[in-house]
Every structure is written in structure tokens, then in C-alpha cells.
Amino acid sequence: MNEKSSPETLQDAITLFADPLVAHTFMAAIVWPDGKPKCAHCGSANVGTFSGKRMVSNCKDCKKQFTVKIGTLFADSPLPLSKWLPAIWLIVNAKNGISSYEVGRALGVTQKTAWFMLHRIRLAMQNGSIVKMGGTVEVDETFRGFLGASCSSSFSSSLGGIMGNQN
Numbered sequence: 001m002n003e004k005s006s007p008e009t010l011q012d013a014i015t016l017f018a019d020p021l022v023a024h025t026f027m028a029a030i031v032w033p034d035g036k037p038k039c040a041h042c043g044s045a046n047v048g049t050f051s052g053k054r055m056v057s058n059c060k061d062c063k064k065q066f067t068v069k070i071g072t073l074f075a076d077s078p079l080p081l082s083k084w085l086p087a088i089w090l091i092v093n094a095k096n097g098i099s100s101y102e103v104g105r106a107l108g109v110t111q112k113t114a115w116f117m118l119h120r121i122r123l124a125m126q127n128g129s130i131v132k133m134g135g136t137v138e139v140d141e142t143f144r145g146f147l148g149a150s151c152s153s154s155f156s157s158s159l160g161g162i163m164g165n166q167n
């Protein structure tokens, strides 16, 4: 990886989020802004470390497994964060809008899958959060900024912070 701390191109975003740890860390900062992961099933903070390619953690209270994706609008899709995060990047950076055909081609998914992703991401933009409504999590300012008018700079600074933490 070079010295760049934020994706300038789609290819940068794809490369960056292909690392499960980077994708997990990025999402975790949004889902758990206080830095304390909580079980998606019972809300306990008594959880193990995230590990493996899917970045799975075990809750020490209810004994169930969870990932950062559970509890977000992306939970019910088998698509990995390595597809979702570049898709979000594409959508927030497409000044004139983007079609499901373009997203599909760019990410190597079918048009049908891309249409589903666009739909979910637009829903998240409407909600101002990727976190499902009705949970205990407040509408997230990081993500609001991420998707807002100044999305590019917020995106860069979020990522910059994450990249900084890693080194």
C-alpha cells in the first residue's frame, strides 16, 4: 500500500476495502462510535476479538456469533463489505448519479445485485445512517457526513483516521 490515506479512485477504494480488517474497522467506527463493539443479538459488550476472513466475533453472554454487518442495512445480503464499501464510494462520488448497470460493471456484480445495492444505499442516505432504525444506536454523524454534501472530505478524513490508527 502506498502513502495515500484515502481512496481517490474506485480502484483505490476496491483495493483498500479488499482487506477485511480495513473494511471491518471502517464499519466498526460507524456502528460503534464509542469504540466498544456490542453483540448484535443481545447488546452485550462482553465480546471476543474479531477474527478470520469474515471478521467474526463470539458473544460471551449469549454465545452467538456476529459481525459488524449485522445490525446494518447490509445485514441480509451475502455480499461482503468489500463490495458494499466501494459501492458507497461510487454512489457518493457520482455527481451526476449512477445506474445499476454502471455499478454492476464497476464492481463485477450482476445488474440485479447492483440494483439491490443502490436501493439499500439510497435508503441509508435517506435514513442518514447505515444502522437499522429501531435499535439503540443513534443516527450516526460520521455516516451522515460521509453521505452528505461534503461527502468526499468526510470520507477522506474518516479513512485518514483509520489508516492512522493502523500504523
Ligand SMILES: [Zn+2]
Pocket: 039, 040, 041, 042, 043, 044, 059, 060, 061, 062, 063, 064
Ligand atoms: Zn450476545
